[in-house]
Amino acid sequence: RQDVLVLTPWLAPIVWEGTFSRDILNAQYLQKNLVTGVVTFAVEKYWFFIEGFMTSANKYFLAGHQVNFYLFTDSPEKVSHLQMAPEKQLFVIPVQNGSSWQDISRCRMRMVSSHIQRQFQHQVDYLYSMDINVQLLAHVGVEIIDDLVATISSWQVTPQQDSKTHGTHPELQGDFHYTASFYGGSVAEMYKLTTACFGGLGEDRQNGIKAQGYHERHLNKYLLQHKPTRLLSPEYYWDTEL
Amino acid sequence: MISRKVLVGSLVCLGVIAVAIWARAGSGKIHYLPYYLPCPEIFSMKLQYTEEKLIQLFPQLFYQQPRVLVPKYTRFVRRFLESAEQHFMQGYQVNYYIFTDSPGSIVPARLQRGRRLLALPVPSFSSWQEISMRRMETISRHLARLRPAELHYLFCLDIDMVFHNPWGPETLGDMVAAIHPGYFTVPREQFPYERRSSSAAFIPEGEGDFYYGGAVFGGLVSKVYEFTKTCHMTILADKANGIMAAWQEESHLNRHFLTHKPSKLLSPEYIWDDRKPKPPEIRLVRFSTVEKNYKEIRN
Numbered sequence: 001r002q003d004v005l006v007l008t009p010w011l012a013p014i015v016w017e018g019t020f021s022r023d024i025l026n027a028q029y030l031q032k033n034l035v036t037g038v039v040t041f042a043v044e045k046y047w048f049f050i051e052g053f054m055t056s057a058n059k060y061f062l063a064g065h066q067v068n069f070y071l072f073t074d075s076p077e078k079v080s081h082l083q084m085a086p087e088k089q090l091f092v093i094p095v096q097n098g099s100s101w102q103d104i105s106r107c108r109m110r111m112v113s114s115h116i117q118r119q120f121q122h123q124v125d126y127l128y129s130m131d132i133n134v135q136l137l138a139h140v141g142v143e144i145i146d147d148l149v150a151t152i153s154s155w156q157v158t159p160q161q162d163s164k165t166h167g168t169h170p171e172l173q174g175d176f177h178y179t180a181s182f183y184g185g186s187v188a189e190m191y192k193l194t195t196a197c198f199g200g201l202g203e204d205r206q207n208g209i210k211a212q213g214y215h216e217r218h219l220n221k222y223l224l225q226h227k228p229t230r231l232l233s234p235e236y237y238w239d240t241e242l
Numbered sequence: 243m244i245s246r247k248v249l250v251g252s253l254v255c256l257g258v259i260a261v262a263i264w265a266r267a268g269s270g271k272i273h274y275l276p277y278y279l280p281c282p283e284i285f286s287m288k289l290q291y292t293e294e295k296l297i298q299l300f301p302q303l304f305y306q307q308p309r310v311l312v313p314k315y316t317r318f319v320r321r322f323l324e325s326a327e328q329h330f331m332q333g334y335q336v337n338y339y340i341f342t343d344s345p346g347s348i349v350p351a352r353l354q355r356g357r358r359l360l361a362l363p364v365p366s367f368s369s370w371q372e373i374s375m376r377r378m379e380t381i382s383r384h385l386a387r388l389r390p391a392e393l394h395y396l397f398c399l400d401i402d403m404v405f406h407n408p409w410g411p412e413t414l415g416d417m418v419a420a421i422h423p424g425y426f427t428v429p430r431e432q433f434p435y436e437r438r439s440s441s442a443a444f445i446p447e448g449e450g451d452f453y454y455g456g457a458v459f460g461g462l463v464s465k466v467y468e469f470t471k472t473c474h475m476t477i478l479a480d481k482a483n484g485i486m487a488a489w490q491e492e493s494h495l496n497r498h499f500l501t502h503k504p505s506k507l508l509s510p511e512y513i514w515d516d517r518k519p520k521p522p523e524i525r526l527v528r529f530s531t532v533e534k535n536y537k538e539i540r541n
Contacts, residue, residue, distance in 0.1 A: 011412060011506075028503060 008175065008231060014152070015143050016233040022141050026064070029142040035066045036145070037124035037187075039112050042073040042132045043095065049132045050079055058085045060136035068124055072111060108215075109198035116191045128184030134237065146230035148185040148193070150178040150223055153216075154234035178223055180216040182237045185229070196222050318402045318532060323351045323359070329405035329528070337393065340401070341380055374456075374490045375477050382470040385463060397460035398470075399529075407511075407528040415506030417465045419499050422455035423510035423518060436493040441485050442476035443493040445500060454499055456492030458513045458529070461505070473498055 001018045008014060038061065042050050050071065061067060066087045071079065076094045084090055095111065112129065120127055126145055155177065184190060200218040319340065330336065335356040340348055343366035353359060364380055367373045381398055395414055425433055433453040435445040460466060473494045480487060480494075487493035514520075514530035 024503075 004233070008227075010227050012227065012229050012231055014231040014233055015236070017235055020143050022139075022143065025142045029065070029145065033066075034126065034145070035068060035124045036062055037068045037070060037120055037127040039070045039115075039120075039127060039129045040072070040132045041095075041108055042071060042075075044074065046132050047073060047075045047078045049134075051082070052135050053130075053132050054079075054082050054084075054090070056136040057130075058083075058088055060139050062141060063139060065142065070115070070120070072108070106198060109194045113191060113194035113198055116187055116194065121187045121191070124187060126184060127187050127190045128182070129180075129190075131181040134181065140236065144184070144230070144232060144236070146185065146228075148189045148223075148226065148228045149183060149230045149232060150176075150219075150228040151182045151232040151237045152234050153177045153179040154238050155179075175224070175227070176231065178216075178220055178228075178231075179237050180219045182232070183219065189226075193219075193222055193226070319348060320351065321404050321532060322401050323353075325405035327351075327354060327357070329407060330409050332408065332410070334411070339384065341377075341384075371486065371490050375486075378470045378474040378477060378491055378494070382467055382474055385467040385470070388463070393463055395460060396463050396466045397458070398466070400457035400531075403457065403529055403531050405529050407526050409512065409528050413460070413506070413508055413512065415461060415504075417461040417469065417502070417504045418459060418506045418508060419452075419454040419495075419504040420458035420508040420513040421510050422453045423513060423515045425453035426510050427521075433496075434488055434493075435496055436487040436489075438485065440483060441487050441493070442479045443487040443497040445497055450496070450500060451503070452499075452507065454492075454496055454504075455513045456489070456495050457531075458508065459495065459504075469498060469502070 001016055004014070004016055006014050006016060006019050013019070038057065040053065050073070054069070054071075057069065063085075064087065067089070069084075069088065069090045070093060071090060072093045072095045073079065074095055076092045079090070079092055082090060093115070095107075116127065128144070128149075153176075183193075185193070197215075197218045200221065323338065326336075326338070337357070338353075338359045340359065340361050341364045342348060342361055343364055345361040345363050348359075348361040350359065362384065364376070367376060377398070385396070397413075397418075430450045430453075431447060433445075433450055435450060435453070436443040437447075438444060439446075459469070461469075473491060476494050476497065477487075477491060509524075511524055511526055511528050514524065514527045516527075516530045516532075520527065
């Protein structure tokens, strides 16, 4: 691919369609018997997205590889009828819903962090965090597996004239702007990331800072100092509002 | 601590294999005793990653000396070290391990802070091909003895080369190989892979990603250990079948990298041959061979 950037200045590959061969990658990864985890939250009204997400993820996410889906939800009764593919497993983790946006986001980081420590590190090698309100439209495979992986936000690729209500327009400092909707890496790196972000969000709360998109802001701040080892192109998370 | 059972078990194993070999090759030909390194336990421990900026690196170099009066490769050591001090991994802790059959002739050079030089003795062998192939054995044996906390990354480099430009942390990776300067513009059918199917280094037509040079490889210590151990085993398998691969251990290296792909590749900037004219793709020659008379060295 000559039209896009495929390597960052710190030699992390940027994964675009056309830059890799999934067959070669699969051959290498099947040797290693890896288990990948996916963490996603469906609280309050978001239970509606569970079925759509799980059906598409079952079909398209790391097809043929072992995946554990960890679904944090406050309405566990709504997930009972899902059918999973043979290598995929679903773990439903019931949670109490938080009082406000900040709390939910902050609690998420804390919950993921503590679950990694207690449970996930023994069950999976790699862990990814995905927003529940997405649907996979094509195969997402082992090209995403690396120590610390982030997805370039689609907001950066198409310049926009007016600011959207989706959130405060992220200041484009740093190398790239990453979306908080799809990121991940090895459990060790994810533990460090969630713990650091949880700490940062706690500080903001103390100082009374509230703003939308702060979850993303803290993620980006962390990734500026701890550069991801692999980047995913905006193909991997495209906001249809654009 | 290796348990008694494991020790006894491996000794018995060794004994059995030894007997088998002796029985087979008792006609006066050279006997090759494959050994089994009973200590991979060192590397089954999770290596601890400290996040300091300083990374310990050890370029291991092979200093070959055929049995003649005048040490032929000594002159290369000085030039290698001087250029490495100027260009190799500036700001990092580096240990140079030089394997030689005359440790006494290595003159202690003046090194920067945080750098050490160790000359390690190896037996001298009859031919330069033998010396070349024994590298894998020596490196894996050496790594087996090493404590893992001592080092993180290891590069294995030929001594008869010189640094011309900086070689930095962009080269670090889990398993690093370098593309051979003579074969990066040719199609894979022209790669000098070992093409005889009786060799353990055999690569059939139509396969192969790159042709890697044997003068440069490296990576995490555990990965380099696995790699050199496997190459040594395949070299021994060939010896048992009376065959020597087309380019000695380089053929075995290429075979291994076909199935266990390196995590990072270095362009031919990092393994250049000064006898070749520099094409425009090569912007900066970092590491290249020294002019030498091959006939004189390889007698």
